[in-house]
Amino acid sequence: MTDQRFEQLVVEGIDAIPERFLKRLENVAVVIADLPSKEQLRENDIPEGDTLLGLYEGIPLIERGEGYGGLVLPDKITIFKFPTLEEAGDDEDEIRRVVKETVWHEIAHYFGYDDEEIEKREEKGMNFST
Numbered sequence: 001m002t003d004q005r006f007e008q009l010v011v012e013g014i015d016a017i018p019e020r021f022l023k024r025l026e027n028v029a030v031v032i033a034d035l036p037s038k039e040q041l042r043e044n045d046i047p048e049g050d051t052l053l054g055l056y057e058g059i060p061l062i063e064r065g066e067g068y069g070g071l072v073l074p075d076k077i078t079i080f081k082f083p084t085l086e087e088a089g090d091d092e093d094e095i096r097r098v099v100k101e102t103v104w105h106e107i108a109h110y111f112g113y114d115d116e117e118i119e120k121r122e123e124k125g126m127n128f129s130t
Helices: 003-015 038-043 081-088 092-110 115-123
Strands: 028-033 054-057 075-080
Touching: 003 028, 003 081, 003 092, 054 092, 075 081, 075 092, 081 092, 092 115
Parallel strands: 028 075
Antiparallel strands: 054 075
16 A cells, blocks of 8 residues: 555544544644654553554643643654554555544544543444544
8 A cells, every 4th residue: 555545544534533523633743654663662561563553642632731832842643554554454444444443542542531441432332423
């Protein structure tokens, strides 16, 4: 899959987030990388042989205080192409599904959900739209 097509799928994943959440995204950039760095894996306690599909790095919305703003660098959501393709296989619909779920998962971190809360919602078939 080309980088351009993968980027289109990430944009589709972002567009699938309801407007009421998208309009609350402030000072956050969504980027694409081929693979997580060794530092990202280490900092997130990812065991050797495991990987990340996406990563939120920043200050969650619920933790931003009065002093937040001004010269603060944007938070970053990274969607990792190669792990996503490995997870999804060659089927574009499956890639689309994995990307969409990864985007929602990382945006949930932006809003302050931790992995446990996100997993509970996912088990119930819930995401931002439910």
